[in-house]
Amino acid sequence: MRERQCSKVGCTREAVTTLTYDYGDQMAAVGPLGRIDDPHAHDLCAIHTDRLSVPKGWTVIRHETLRA
Numbered sequence: 449m450r451e452r453q454c455s456k457v458g459c460t461r462e463a464v465t466t467l468t469y470d471y472g473d474q475m476a477a478v479g480p481l482g483r484i485d486d487p488h489a490h491d492l493c494a495i496h497t498d499r500l501s502v503p504k505g506w507t508v509i510r511h512e513t514l515r516a
Contacts, residue, residue: 453493454496466492475503478497478509492494
């Protein structure tokens with residue numbers, strides 16, 4: 449499988465999470481890197497995942513993976 453890069457302009461780091469938006473519910477969801485490259489989602493590196501901010505009034509849902 450080919451490595452996917454962060455969607456942020458100018459970033460060349462490896463993507464580790466996938467971000468999706470629900471504009472109607474003013475919600476952003478961040479979870480493990482999606483299995484497929486979805487054109488409606490944004491893949492982010494660890495740095496951009498940690499720096500994620502959303503507009504005032506929006507909710508961020510973070511889906512964490514279980515670690516052994």
